[in-house]
Amino acid sequence: MSDLTKLSVAQCAELLNGKQISSAELCKAFIDQVKRVDPTIQAFLALDEARVLAAAEESDKRRAQGAPLSPFDGIPVGIKDCISVKEERCSCASKILENFKAVYDAGVIKKLRKAGFIPFGRTNMDEFAMGSSCENSAFQKTRNPRNPDCVPGGSSGGSAAAVAADEVPAALASDTGGSIRQPAAFCGVVGLKPTYGRVSRFGLVAFASSLDQIGPITKTVEDSAILLDTIGGHDPNDCTSLEAECGGFAEGLKKASVKGLKIGLPKEYYELEGMSDSVKKCAQEAIETFQRLGAELVDVSLPHTKYSMACYYIVATAEASANLARFDGVRYGYRSPDARDVLENYMKSRGEGFGTEVKRRIMLGTYVLSSGYYDAYYLKAQKVRTLIRRDFENAYKQCDILLTPVTPATAFRFGEKSDPLQMYLSDVFTTSLNLSGNCGISIPAGKDPNGMPIGVQLMAPALAEQLLFNTAYAFEKR
Amino acid sequence: MSTGGGENSFNAAKVALLARLELSPEALEKLQGEMEAIVGYVNQLSELNVDGIEPTAHAIPRNNVLRDDVAEVDFDRATMLSNAPATIDDELIKMPQVLPGEGMS
Numbered sequence: 001m002s003d004l005t006k007l008s009v010a011q012c013a014e015l016l017n018g019k020q021i022s023s024a025e026l027c028k029a030f031i032d033q034v035k036r037v038d039p040t041i042q043a044f045l046a047l048d049e050a051r052v053l054a055a056a057e058e059s060d061k062r063r064a065q066g067a068p069l070s071p072f073d074g075i076p077v078g079i080k081d082c083i084s085v086k087e088e089r090c091s092c093a094s095k096i097l098e099n100f101k102a103v104y105d106a107g108v109i110k111k112l113r114k115a116g117f118i119p120f121g122r123t124n125m126d127e128f129a130m131g132s133s134c135e136n137s138a139f140q141k142t143r144n145p146r147n148p149d150c151v152p153g154g155s156s157g158g159s160a161a162a163v164a165a166d167e168v169p170a171a172l173a174s175d176t177g178g179s180i181r182q183p184a185a186f187c188g189v190v191g192l193k194p195t196y197g198r199v200s201r202f203g204l205v206a207f208a209s210s211l212d213q214i215g216p217i218t219k220t221v222e223d224s225a226i227l228l229d230t231i232g233g234h235d236p237n238d239c240t241s242l243e244a245e246c247g248g249f250a251e252g253l254k255k256a257s258v259k260g261l262k263i264g265l266p267k268e269y270y271e272l273e274g275m276s277d278s279v280k281k282c283a284q285e286a287i288e289t290f291q292r293l294g295a296e297l298v299d300v301s302l303p304h305t306k307y308s309m310a311c312y313y314i315v316a317t318a319e320a321s322a323n324l325a326r327f328d329g330v331r332y333g334y335r336s337p338d339a340r341d342v343l344e345n346y347m348k349s350r351g352e353g354f355g356t357e358v359k360r361r362i363m364l365g366t367y368v369l370s371s372g373y374y375d376a377y378y379l380k381a382q383k384v385r386t387l388i389r390r391d392f393e394n395a396y397k398q399c400d401i402l403l404t405p406v407t408p409a410t411a412f413r414f415g416e417k418s419d420p421l422q423m424y425l426s427d428v429f430t431t432s433l434n435l436s437g438n439c440g441i442s443i444p445a446g447k448d449p450n451g452m453p454i455g456v457q458l459m460a461p462a463l464a465e466q467l468l469f470n471t472a473y474a475f476e477k478r
Numbered sequence: 479m480s481t482g483g484g485e486n487s488f489n490a491a492k493v494a495l496l497a498r499l500e501l502s503p504e505a506l507e508k509l510q511g512e513m514e515a516i517v518g519y520v521n522q523l524s525e526l527n528v529d530g531i532e533p534t535a536h537a538i539p540r541n542n543v544l545r546d547d548v549a550e551v552d553f554d555r556a557t558m559l560s561n562a563p564a565t566i567d568d569e570l571i572k573m574p575q576v577l578p579g580e581g582m583s
Contacts, residue, residue, distance in 0.1 A: 099561075100561050101560065101561060103553060103557050103558065103560065103561070104552075104553075195538070196536075196537050196538050197538050197540070210535060210536050210537070236543075236545065239540065239542060239543040240536070240538075240540050242538065304526075306522075307522065307523060307526060309519075310519060310520040310521075310522050310523050311523065313516070313519075313520050314520050314523070321497065325498075328498070329563060330563075330571065330573060331561070331562055331571055332561035332562060332563070333561070333563070334563070335563035335564065339574050340574060340575070341574055341575050341576070342573065342574060342575075342576050343498075344500075344574070345573065345574050346498040347495075347498055347499065347500035348500050350497075350498050350499050350500070351499050351500030351501055352500075354499070356505075359497075359499055359501070359509070360509065360512065360513065360516070362497050362499065363490070363493045363494060363497055363499070363509065363513060364513065364516060364517070364520075366493050366496050366497040367488060367493050367513075367517070368520075370493070370496060376524070377520065377523075379533055380523050380524075380526075380528060381520075381523060382533030382534055382535060383528035383531040383532070383533050383534075384523055384526060384528060385533070385534040385537075386528075386531050386532055386533065386534045387526070387528070387531060389534055389537060419515075420512055420515075420516065421512075421515055421516055421519055424516075424519075435534075435537065436537055437536075437537025437538045438537075462537075462538060
C-alpha cells in the first residue's frame with residue numbers, strides 16, 4: 001500500500017483492525033515521509049525512530065493476540081514540544097529548556113498510551129507557545145506545506161504542518177489564544193480547542209494557566225472527535241480538570257444534522273476592518289452552505305469583541321510572567337556560566353535563555369501586575385473578561401452555535417509581520433474563546449486565489465463539543 | 479509617548495529588573511519602544527466602565543481540590559536531579575555564592 005500517509009486516524013484503524021496493515025508498517029510509512037519532506041517542512045524538532053518502532057511492535061503483538069488496547073492501538077500521534085513525554089526532551093522550542101528531559105508522562109500522554117496510540121516525535125512551536133507563526137522557535141522555522149514561503153501559523157505550527165504534510169495522521173497541540181485553530185486554518189486541517197477543563201493540563205508546560213487547553217490537530221472532524229474521546233476527561237492530577245463525562249463524541253457523529261440548528265453570526269467578526277476579501281468570501285460561502293443544509297442563520301452581537309485582544313494580552317502575559325518565574329537556572333534548565341552570585345544567576349540565565357518575544361510578554365505581564373498598575377491593568381482586564389464571557393452567554397440565548405472566520409487573512413510570508421503588535425492582531429478572532437472558556441473548532445472551508453487554505457471557526461457553549469463536532473461534520477460532508 | 483517616570487509610563491529597565499531579565503542597552507532601547515506601543519494598545523481598556531462588574535479569574539469556576547493526606551513517592555532523587563544544571567555529590571543542587579565574601583569552591 002503506497003499511500004498510507006494520506007489516511008485519517010479512522011482509516012488507519014480500519015486497516016489495522018482488518019489486519020491489512022501492521023502498526024510497524026504504518027509507523028515506517030510515516031517515518032519515511034518525515035525523512036522525505038521534513039528537511040524542507042521542519043515540523044519536527046526530534047523523532048526517536050527506534051522508540052516508535054518498538055512501540056509499534058508491541059502494538060502488533062497485542063493485536064495478534066486479539067487484545068488491542070483500543071481500535072486505535074498502534075496509530076502514531078505527533079506531540080507538541082510543550083507536552084511532557086517521559087524520557088523525551090521537552091524544550092518548548094526554547095534555549096532555556098533545550099536539554100530538559102521530561103521525568104513523567106503528561107495526563108494526555110498517559111491516556112493516549114492507554115488506548116495504544118504511539119507518541120511520534122516532538123513538533124516545533126513558537127517558544128513557550130508565544131507567537132502566531134512558529135518564527136519564535138529558538139531552533140528552526142517550520143514551513144507551510146501548502147507554500148514553503150509562508151508560515152504554518154502558530155504557536156502549534158509544527159503540529160499543523162506535520163498533519164498537513166502527511167508526516168503523521170494527527171497531532172496534539174495547545175491553544176491559549178488560538179494556537180491550535182490559527183495554524184490549523186493556515187495549513188488546511190482541523191483544529192479543536194476543547195472547553196477549558198475538558199482535557200488535563202498535567203504535564204503541559206504552563207503559559208497562561210486559566211486559558212491553556214490541549215486539543216488535537218487532525219485531517220478530519222471524525223478524527224478530532226476520536227482524539228478528544230481519548231484524551232478528554234477528569235484527571236486527579238489537574239485541579240482544573242472537569243469531572244463532567246467526556247466521550248462518545250465519534251460515535252455521536254452518526255446522528256449529525258444541522259437541520260433547524262440556529263447558527264449565530266456575530267457582526268463584530270464580519271465587520272472587521274482589514275479582513276481579506278477571500279476570507280470574507282469564504283465565510284459567506286460557509287454561511288450559504290449551512291443555509292442549504294437546513295440551518296437557520298441569526299445575526300448576533302458580541303459587543304466587547306473589540307477589547308478582547310487587549311484583555312487577552314493582559315491576562316495571558318500576567319499569568320505567563322508568574323508561570324515562567326520558575327525558569328531561574330537553579331533546579332533545571334539553562335544556567336548562565338557567567339553568574340557570580342544568585343541575582344546574576346537569575347538575571348543572566350533568563351536573559352540568555354529566553355527569546356525576544358518571551359521577554360516582551362514576561363515584561364508586559366510583570367508590568368501589569370506591578371505595584372501601582374495592578375488595578376488599572378490586571379484587575380480591569382479580569383472585569384472585561386467577565387463582560388466578554390457575558391457576551392457569549394447572551395449570544396447563546398439567541399442561537400446554538402457561532403460561525404466566524406478563524407483569521408483575518410491567509411498564511412503570511414516569513415518576516416512579513418516583524419512588528420510584534422501586528423503579529424498579535426492575527427489572533428483577533430480566536431482569543432475571546434479562551435477568555436470565555438468555551439469550545440471551538442477550526443475547519444477547512446476553502447482557498448484563496450493563491451491556493452492557500454482558509455478556515456472557518458465554530459464556537460459552542462462550554463461542554464457542547466458534541467454539537468460542535470456534529471455541526472463541523474455536516475459542513476465537512478457538504 | 480513618554481519614556482519613563484510618568485504615571486502610566488513603561489520603564490523597560492525597571493521592569494526588566496523586576497522580571498529578572500538581564501538585557502543589553504541596545505535590547506532595552508528597542509524593547510522600550512515596542513513595549514510602549516503594546517502598552518498603548520492594551521490601554522484601550524480604559525475606555526470601558528466596569529463599575530460593579532465582578533472580575534473573572536477562571537472562566538469555569540473551580541474550587542481547590544485536596545487529595546487524601548497519604549505519603550506517596552512519585553520520583554526518586556536521582557530522577558529529580560537529572561535535569562539540574564550542577565550538583566554536588568549527586569545529592570545537592572549546586573548554586574553560585576549567595577552571601578558576599580570569599581567564595582566556596
